[in-house]
Amino acid sequence: MEMSLDVYLRKHLFANSKPLSTKLDIIEQIIEQVGIGIHSLHSKELAHRDLKEANILVSGSNKLFICLCDFDFVNDNLTTSLSIVGTPKYLPPEMISQGILLKKNSTKIDIWCFGIIIFRILCELLGIDCFSDCPEEILVEDDIRLGRAKDSEQLRQYLDKKLSTSELLINYTLGEGRRITRFIELTRQLLEYQYEKRPNASTLIELIQTP
Numbered sequence: 482m483e484m485s486l487d488v489y490l491r492k493h494l495f496a497n498s499k500p501l502s503t504k505l506d507i508i509e510q511i512i513e514q515v516g517i518g519i520h521s522l523h524s525k526e527l528a529h530r531d532l533k534e535a536n537i538l539v540s541g542s543n544k545l546f547i548c549l550c551d552f553d554f555v556n557d558n559l560t561t562s563l564s565i566v567g568t569p570k571y572l573p574p575e576m577i578s579q580g581i582l583l584k585k586n587s588t589k590i591d592i593w594c595f596g597i598i599i600f601r602i603l604c605e606l607l608g609i610d611c612f613s614d615c616p617e618e619i620l621v622e623d624d625i626r627l628g629r630a631k632d633s634e635q636l637r638q639y640l641d642k643k644l645s646t647s648e649l650l651i652n653y654t655l656g657e658g659r660r661i662t663r664f665i666e667l668t669r670q671l672l673e674y675q676y677e678k679r680p681n682a683s684t685l686i687e688l689i690q691t692p
């Protein structure tokens with residue numbers, strides 16, 4: 482049965498007693514297939530602009546079939562003005578600070594959102610509370626918005642604190658630890674504060690496929 486990724490994660494990943502290695506296999510499939518979806522969209526000069534778990538559909542059991550959905554905000558990189566759309570938690574820094582984004586960079590929004598998706602999955606998997614020890618600047622009511630960090634340095638410090646591997650990985654085997662470290666590293670790269678430096682979809686695919 483087809484369901485959105487948020488529902489899938491709740492039902493089949495987080496509240497489930499599957500072995501960690503199976504959970505990591507699932508996360509790997511999610512990252513790979515969402516990455517391919519983003520690449521396919523971007524290769525057509527299109528940006529989704531509202532990527533989040535609720536706008537991703539999952540079907541299948543062992544082998545997952547994952548696709549992007551809800552193309553209400555899709556904007557091609559060539560046409561006229563871009564307004565702010567999307568979902569607060571997922572907004573990248575350039576949308577928060579500059580408001581309207583240069584059209585040619587709108588695909589970088591999706592890369593940031595993908596980083597947020599993986600960050601949230603990792604926090605949930607590793608039992609990290611996203612909301613604790615959070616600088617005031619990036620907390621809006623109950624909502625953490627990493628894109629509101631003052632600068633790259635503040636964001637990096639925050640991510641390092643949340644995902645510092647040495648403390649987290651103590652309970653895992655070497656193989657599991659290595660896989661989790663890869664996901665964490667990918668998250669750090671996608672949540673690049675400056676959109677000019679954020680990977681594009683081709684680099685994203687390379688990062689995902691690098692063993």
Ligand SMILES: Nc1ncnc2c1ncn2[C@@H]1O[C@H](COP(=O)(O)OP(=O)(O)O)[C@@H](O)[C@H]1O
Pocket residue numbers: 483484485535536538550551552553
């Ligand atoms: N084919 C589908 N199968 C299962 N659930 C779906 C399907 N399409 C949409 N949904 C669910 O409906 C929700 C809303 O659909 P979406 O296309 O994202 O429209 P909206 O513009 O209202 O966000 C999705 O978040 C997802 O949970």
Ligand SMILES: [Mg+2]
Pocket residue numbers: 535536551
């Ligand atoms: Mg939707």
